[in-house]
Amino acid sequence: MxxxxxxxxxxxxxxxxxxxxxxxxxxxxxxxxxxxxxxxxxxxxxxxxxxxxxxxxxxxxxxxxxxxxxxxxxxxxxxxxxxxxIPEGANTLSRLDGFEKQLKEREASLKQKENNIKNTIEAQVAEERKRLKDEYDALKIHLENDYNKCLVDMKQTTYSFKYQLENQHKSCSANLERQYKTRISALDKANAEKVKEIGKLSSTVLQLKNEKKDLKKSAEHKYKDLDDIIFAKDLKIITLNDQLISFNPSVGRDGIIEPSTFISFYDTEFWTEKWEEAKDNLSI
Structure with a gap:
């Protein structure tokens, strides 16, 4: 300063x-x-x-x-x-030396007290530091023990939970596999029955087809026979009608009976149209 x-x-x-x-x-x-x-x-x-x-x-x-x-x-x-x-300077100087010695002794005493206080404070600080360190170590050990305990409990809980999940998974898998096998077996049986039914239906259909063919052939033969009979009857009717007209011309020709010969172009066109209409209308 x-x-x-x-x-x-x-x-x-x-x-x-x-x-x-x-x-x-x-x-x-x-x-x-x-x-x-x-x-x-x-x-x-x-x-x-x-x-x-x-x-x-x-x-x-x-x-x-x-x-x-x-x-x-x-x-x-x-x-x-x-x-x-100065004449009295020697006495004053000796007194000053004594005062300086006392001052040095006081300074040494104060220095010693200061060192003692410093050592005491350092010892207290060291003791307090040691106490805090011991408390810290004890707290650290306690926390480590709690952590290890929690870790062990968590591992046990995790293992138990994992074991339960595995058992549930195995049980569910077994149930699903059992249901799958049962369903597959039932489907196989139903499929076999359906195959049998399809075989029966196929044989029935084949039999019906054969019967249909037989009936068709029989109907065709029957139709042909009937057609021949009808044609023969038509010829017979036409012949009889012609004979009747030749014996008695005044009777006149029946309009619904086709003549064997046509006497005019009009009659030819008329019966030709009848034949064309008869192809689409069987009732004619």
Whole structure:
């Protein structure tokens, strides 16, 4: 820390700016400003203001302590030199030496107390750290045991569930296979019966076809016989009609009986149309 003579405020050394005068203790006019100027204006490798402000604080503190120790020694030597000149200076100097010894003893005692307190705190911290570590290890072991237990339970549950699913799958597969075989057997039996029925129906159809052929042949023969009979009767009727007309011309010709000979072109066309109509209408 230093006093700025421009603003009369206590400022840090890292805030020192060039071309300012500072006071930091007895007979230390502008010491920090001089250091700043040397760092930033030296001939070889000068530092920028940013680099000079970024010097390690530990090194800065060490340098400040060394400077303070140097000025204390310098002041002490000056006091000794002044005390030798003054008649009562020897007594004052001896008293000052005694006071310095007492101060050193007090400093050593305080240092020892500080070390004891530091050791006590470190021991307590170590003990607390050990206690926390033991608690952490115990909690970790407990959690690991719980995790392992949960993992084992989960594996057992998974295995049991898997075993149940496999049994259900096997049971369902067996039931489906049994139903499939039963259904296939029933279908085979039904198919065999259908095949038998189809065979019977085929034989029946074949028999009916044969009977149909026989009936058709018989009907054709019967039709031919009847046609021959009808044709013979028609010829007989025509002959008798012609004989009747020849014996008695006044009787006249029957209009529904076709004559054996046609006496006019009109009669020929008339009976030709009758024959054509008779092909489509059997009742004529």
């Amino acid at each position: 230093a006093i700025c003579f421009d603003c009369w405020k206590l400022v840090k050394i890292t805030e020192v700016k060039p071309k300012k005068v500072y006071y930091n203790g007895w007979r230390r006019w502008g010491y920090e400003s001089d250091i700043w100027r040397r760092l930033t204006t030296r001939k070889y490798n000068p530092l920028s203001e940013k680099q000079a402000c970024g010097i390690n604080p530990d090194i800065e503190e060490l340098l400040r302590k060394e400077v303070n120790r140097y000025y204390k020694k310098k002041d002490r030597y000056r006091l000794k030199a002044d005390a030798i000149v």
